[in-house]
Amino acid sequence: MKEKIQISTELVRALREKTGAGIMDCKRALEACGGDLEEAQKWLFRQGAAVAERKAGRQAKEGVIASYVHVGDRIGVLVEVNCETDFVARTPQFRELVKDLTLQIAAAAPLYVSRNDVPPAEIRAQEQAIAQEHSGKPPAVVERIVAGKLEKYYATVCLLEQPFVKDQNITVAELIASKIQELGENIVVRRFVRYQLGETA
Structure with a gap:
């Protein structure tokens, strides 16, 4: 019988800070990956993707429209991100995700949400x-x-397939999948627009 590896509280805390996943999920991921922090992070994102796939058919009509104007007032972003309930739309985790998405759009200048839109x-x-x-x-x-x-x-050019600006090891789609797992609801980036000063249509 395989001996169960002992996972320290510090390691669980480090993974939790990196991913925002629950304590038990972090512990399970670290146990599954032999205590390897980087592999455990990937394991969690794979789990999140599986959960996201299961929830993809659920209607997401709540959420927020958020704006961001970059320092210097030269780039502006509007994005609509939907979830299933107003309760989740008001959570700090959802709001943080939306803020990260506005920063992503400002910094990486995607043209479409997904490859289906090209x-x-x-x-x-x-x-x-x-x-x-x-x-x-x-x-x-x-x-x-x-x-x-x-x-x-x-x-x-596709927002969901871009490397996340704050962590190049994951894509924006994987970031959203991890939030779907954390919040238990389908989350959809509905649309966005990015303006750059002096840009012609």
């Missing part, structure tokens, strides 16, 4: 440009290159 014509244009750039290579190689570069493109 117009097909734009995807085709990207595919054609990448394929043309590597036109001398065998078709199977070009296909792999196109697929890989498209993934990088999505990670640049």
